[in-house]
Amino acid sequence: MFVRLVVAERQGGLLMLMLSLSSTLSIFVLILLGCLLSFAGLVRRGADEVLSDYVFYVALPVEIFLTTLRSDYTPDVNVDAYVQAYGLGIFVLWIMIYVIYKVCLKKSLVEVGLNFIAVGQTNTAFLAVPIFILLLGDSALVVPIIIFQSVVLTSISVFVMEVSSFSQIGSLSAFLKKTLLVVFKNPLIISALTGSLISQIKLPHMIDTDFFIIESMDMIADTAAPIALIALGASFYAGRVTSTMRNDCNEIVLGVFIKNFLHPAISFVVGQYIFGLSGLLLFSLILISAMPSPKNTFIFAQAYGVSVQKFNLVLLATTCVSFFVVNVAGYFFLPHVV
Known part of the structure; x- marks a missing residue:
């Protein structure tokens, strides 16, 4: 009887691995397609920014609005x-990132703050949303993480990067006003809060999928995932690196280890042994932690005058490695999702 249970469990794991591989392969093929289109010159220079703007300001806010609404x-x-x-x-x-980058590597607070984003946060909008939709059916469990990252984590990261420039800002209140403006100009937060508010009011005609406005929004939302992935791939080639990046090889490898392996491991321990999570929530926690660096990493690097190429390489490397980590997580934890 025990042997049969073990065999059945292994078969279930293999089936879930095939499902996970099928889903994630389709996602990473689109990323590769974006990179190849950019490499072949079929996507004009700057097109990845246009596509990213469409996803960030139109398609993803609509998708997140509908997700929170429903x-x-x-x-x-x-x-x-x-x-x-x-x-x-x-x-x-x-805490580990601060000790490693500030105490051990003697990096500036600006770089520490950037690493809080690059290896201490996750790519929710451009990668987690499509993966959660394909593996779990919807992206509902990504939405609270998007809000938490945007409102809390990004604010703290910006605070760390701006500490050295308090004298130029003038006062703490001016800095807080600047930070809040950056956070609440984020359309993903606005759409999530709006969808949540309307869902609490429970207007039947707003949630009815036959309502023509919802149908139109569904069509826009369906474009979010594929265009986001193609734009992500195109941005990798647009930010291609030179041989001088060999000097940062060790730091890039360190970033990949922290983001792709250490973060999911910490989430597993915290989720299972401290909060007692299991099934769907534990798998979702590990899955969201296994996502690569957020796409806005190199945007912050540009804004603060730190090596854009280095952080773009961290983004590229963590995205590639996440394919392996996500599928391993799917093999071990997806069979237990009920």
Whole structure:
């Protein structure tokens, strides 16, 4: 009897691995397509920025609005514990990042803050959303992480990077006003909050999929994932690196280890042994932690005058490695999702 159970469990794991591979391969093929289109010159220079702007300001806000509008968590889905577990995992991870980059590597606070983003946060909008949709059916569990990252984590990261420039800003209140403006200009936050508010009002005609406005929004939302992935691939080639990046090889490898392996491991320990998560929530926590560096990493690097090429390489490398980590996580944890 025991042998049969073991065999059945292994077969279930293999089936889930095939599902995970099928889903993630389609995602990474689109990323590769974007890179190849840019390499072949079929995507004009700057086109990746146009596509990214469309995804960030139009398609993803619509997709997130609809997701939050329709979210209907069952009582056994403890979303608060899920977000708290993610937050505690990030806290532990950020302490390690500070010690490694500030104490050991003697990096500036600007670089420490950038690494809080590059290896201490996740690519929610451009990669987690499509992966969660394909593996779990929707991106509802990505939305609270998007809000938490944008409102809390990005604010703290910006605070760390701006500490050295307080004298130019003038006062703490001016800095806080600047930070809040950056955060709440984020269309993903606005769309998530709006969708959540309307879902609480429970207007039947707003949630009805036959309502013509919702149908139009669904068509726009369907474009978010494929265009986001193609834009992500195109941006890699647009930010191609030179031989001088060999000097940063060790730091890039370190970033990949922290983001792709250490972060999911910390999330697993925190989620299972501190918050008692299991099934869907534990797998979602590990899955969101296994996502690569956020796409806005190189944007912050540009803004603060730090090596854009280095952080673009971190983004590229963590994206490639995440394919392996996501599928390993799917093999071990997806069979237990109920």
